Amino acid sequence: MALNQVFKALSDPTRRGIIRLLGHGERTAGELSASFDMTKPSMSHHFAVLKEADLVTSRRDGQQIYYSLNTTVLEDVMTRIWDLFGSDNPKGNSIL
Amino acid sequence: MALNQVFKALSDPTRRGIIRLLGHGERTAGELSASFDMTKPSMSHHFAVLKEADLVTSRRDGQQIYYSLNTTVLEDVMTRIWDLFGSDNPKGNSIL
DNA sequence: CGATTATTTAGATTGTTGTCTAATTATCTC
């Protein structure tokens, strides 16, 4: 997991909004897009960034693509953020 | 605290490196700069970004400027990241 | 005050990101 990509993905408010919506369960690309004042291609770009960071997964069902939170990544992210701020990390700079 | 700025600040590996070093205690701008293969003005820029995000504080002592982690912000950051991923946030989208 | 050291600010450059419109792919239905 690339911590860099995770932070970049989270640094955009639209993407945090997408994540928040997905916290309530999977949604189609169209449903998510309807919640933001932005074109669908722009939303599609944000989906791609979130997928690249491994924060969401997608599956196609017919014409629609459903997005979900990749919950298995969250614990890892939190641990590494915690480590980042802690002073007792035995690994030194290895996970910068 | 602007979550946007926090994530942007953390999305650069040099800045995460600075934070990690500061986890061991305060350091001068010069000490921090010596740990990275980058000019001092570039490092100074990173310090400014971290300060802007309220992740570090600084104090001058003579010719040197000492940087420290702003530890009071960490708990807040962690809480808000946690909320971001949780499905039971009563505030809806208010803290995007 | 003049020289030296520590650090920041200014300005330029190059690469990256967010957004759009237009075009494309994938699927469904008739």
Next chain:
DNA sequence: GAGATAATTAGACAACAATCTAAATAATCG
């Protein structure tokens, strides 16, 4: 297969970010 719908990909463009060199500010010390 043709038309309609859902979503992505391609390409362009403006705004932003990371880095550098050169210049400026701040403090110390003789």
